[in-house]
Amino acid sequence: MPGMMPAWLGERVLVQSKLGQQATTAEMHPARFTEAMLQAAIAIGAQLRIGCVTDVFGDPWRTKALGVEVDGVALKADAIVLAMDHGPMAACKWLPLPAVYGFKGNSVVYQSDSRASADAVFVKLTAADGAAHTPEVFPRADGTT
Secondary structure, rough: OOOOOOOOOOOOOOOOOOOOOOOOOOOOHHHHHHHHHHHHHHHHOOOOOOOOOEEEEEEOOOOEEEEEEEEOOEOOOOOOOOOOOOHHHHHHHOOOOOOOOOOOOOOOOOEEEOOOOOOOOEEEEOOOOEEOOOOOOOOOOOOEO
């Protein structure tokens, strides 16, 4: 597809489709985004509680969360954010949420050419032995990929 391929991709690359454009998509550094959201919430009165969530309680119709139980202590809240590392399926016991499954993967971050465009690339490649691989490439504004 002419005009869709980032200039930094090699000659043997075939672009099959485009997901979005700069006005409609964004990529961020996950840890920095999470920390910025946390600090913004704390600035307006939120509290960070680290512990084991054992329940989420709400109104009788289960349409609004009213608080959480953390390490056996009930905490009332106007709003809650569950940031769960392992076991997101546990939240499905307490809330009407769809099942969420994780995939094991690895990340490699390296210093890249700062001239690389911010085009994310979702790759499908087949190795010489026939094994399929699907790495994702995210150049970032800070010069890392």
